[in-house]
Amino acid sequence: MEGVDYLRDERKKSEFDVEAMKVAWAGSREAFQVSDRMAKLVANDPVFEKFSKPTLGRKEMFKNTLRKAAYAWKLINDLHLTEEEAKWLRHYIDEPNYTDLQWEMFVPALEGQGSEEQKRKWLPLAQTMQIIGTYAQTELAHGSNVQGLETTATFDHETDQFVIHSPTLTSSKWWPGGMAKVATHAIVYARLIIDGHFYGVHGFIVQLRSLEDHSTLPGITVGDIGMKFGHGAYNTMDNGVLRFDRVRIPRNQMLMRVSQVTKEGKYVQSDVPRQLAYGTMVSVRQTIVSDASKALSRAVCIATRYSAIRRQFGSHDGGPETQVIDYKTQQSRLFPLLASAFAFRFVSEWLKSLQTDVKQRLEAKDFSTLPEAHACTAGLKSLTTAATADGIEECRKLCGGHGYLISSGLPELYAYYVPACTYEGENVVMMLQVARFLVKTVSEMSYKQPVGTADYLGRMAPLMHNNCDVQTAEDWLNPSAIVKAFETRAVRMIVDCSQRIAKFENQEEGFAELSTDLVEASLAHCQLIVVSTFIQRLKQEIPGKGVKQSLEVLCYVYALYLLHKHQGDFLATGYLTSKQASLANDQLKTLYSKVRPNAIALVDSFNHTDHYLSSVLGRYDGNVYPKLYEAARKDPLNDSDIADGINQYVQPILKQKLHLAKL
């Protein structure tokens, strides 16, 4: 039997309707159709071929990416693709480039922080790509600490302009994507100075390059910051360094939704909270959560298919060896990641709806849910990206030696994905933001009832004193037992931190001293959100034979895996006994055997094309070994029998040995 037969047999074992599961994964039939259509469009177009990428040099790779982005823009226009379709098209092209910044940051920043007049002027230009923009916030010395940025924007009364300047080396903008070579404009974050007074950091629209010949404008120095982790990966992106030498822009190019500067040089704070200036980051963090489920599902799909094909040991009387997916250890590493991919998918859908709700409220000048939205996006961005980056690396290990080959698709995916733990808010810094929100919520509870994702804190009294009543492993197959366990763990960790902070004379000092515990408490809170969202999703109608039942199994796997992994928290907070924790682990192992027959069908439900996976190990048809051999043969080193350099550097050594032997 070959890999092709193994996967065919595996697919026959499925206990649910795969086509219906594809719809459940996508969110709706329409969403599935759009994503499926765009995936096939990209996969079937030779322009989007990507197997040669790892062997290209930086310049060729960059140019190749520009070519693909230009062709994609042509397709978007020629085929009249909708915004949603265009988003999926870019996603499936699967090469980071300047358009990520244009559509995920530059346009949202204009939309969220521009005044109505500014939006009227700039949005049509950006949406038709007559200008290409980036988001220039981070500097050489400051990324997380936005208030510490050093670039200045000084108001000049006489000319009615701002003077944008980089006063120090460390104030150089450093990292913005698409900035080095492509962007014509940037939203530059700088300290506003009027008449010698500082008014905090604000965004300014600054033109960097000529729209005629693309040359850099006077006063601007811009370039690439150099190669990044991995060879291909994120190196298709021109992350840049940018310096200003007293560059002048008109006053009306400061983003003026949150605050304005008048012609007279008066600073006016409008009636919206100043935190709205951070709004672009909130919206991109939500996109990043959604991206996490895509990246993790991709790695899991590769590792699961390959685990069903790979066989090691256990042959009796010349019979076939054991599929590595049948080893309990393989299952205990792989299936929680499979479950996490679904969990992240559903939590990202929920986060998107939360975001839509917040946006509508903001339009109506209701800012009450902004702190919660910030805490949720920051926390879930941190949780999902950390778990996904670790999960991709685990999938590489699950594929043994072949996982280390570029042709497995996993090294490239990891190198491309891992900066998500850092960009758009370093993960620990983000968890500390969640902690601030939680501690504040607890401190305000005497006069303000917690709502939304923090509402369980309002049920603190019973949660602080209850004990778990699970008595058998089956008792863990109960959503309310699971939610109660996660709520109790989170509440007790948060209250413990809050009480210890309260003992400090200086609360900030207390917060800093307890920051490690606070990050753990925040993680507990975020895990509760993911688990509860999964459970809530299962309460909705999910059509298709066996689909809901399979998702229920995955939901329990996700929750009990976390419970097992963090059992120290559950035991230390006194809610569980060690016997109950051990029953949870027993149940988890039983659940793995329920996932096993459905594993291949579950990863098929992601509907990933071979083009998107770009993995010999994860091929849909399972024809792994012949294709692995073929991919190896294509390596440039195999172009000739005697490689360049052999005659020059190896032969002389060999000949010298011969000479010595004669002596």
Ligand SMILES: CCCCCCCCCCCCCCCC(=O)SCCNC(=O)CCNC(=O)[C@H](O)C(C)(C)COP(=O)(O)OP(=O)(O)OC[C@H]1O[C@@H](n2cnc3c(N)ncnc32)[C@H](O)[C@@H]1OP(=O)(O)O
């Ligand atoms: C490429 C492959 C993928 C392809 C598809 C995926 C997507 C594709 C993306 C494109 C590719 C990525 C490209 C990366 C692009 C960058 O990385 S852009 C740069 C991003 N930079 C960051 O995220 C910096 C992180 N730092 C920060 O966000 C903030 O400065 C910090 C850490 C929150 C600190 O803020 P602060 O004002 O100094 O201090 P703090 O006192 O903590 O906060 C003040 C108040 O504001 C609140 N607040 C803070 N932030 C916010 C906020 N955002 N909203 C609301 N309130 C807030 C706080 O809660 C606090 O409230 P109160 O307690 O006073 O009520």
Ligand SMILES: Cc1cc2nc3c(=O)[nH]c(=O)nc-3n(C[C@H](O)[C@H](O)[C@H](O)COP(=O)(O)OP(=O)(O)OC[C@H]3O[C@@H](n4cnc5c(N)ncnc54)[C@H](O)[C@@H]3O)c2cc1C
């Ligand atoms: C691939 C990539 C693309 C990027 N694209 C852009 C872009 O388009 N535009 C842009 O403006 N920026 C961009 N960035 C920059 C990115 O947003 C920042 O790197 C990120 O916000 C982290 O900031 P930092 O580099 O200053 O990290 P630092 O804050 O210096 O982090 C270093 C360490 O310090 C710790 N630390 C920092 N502050 C605290 C604290 N208060 N408490 C405890 N620990 C702390 C962190 O946890 C971390 O371990 C990009 C970065 C990458 C890697």
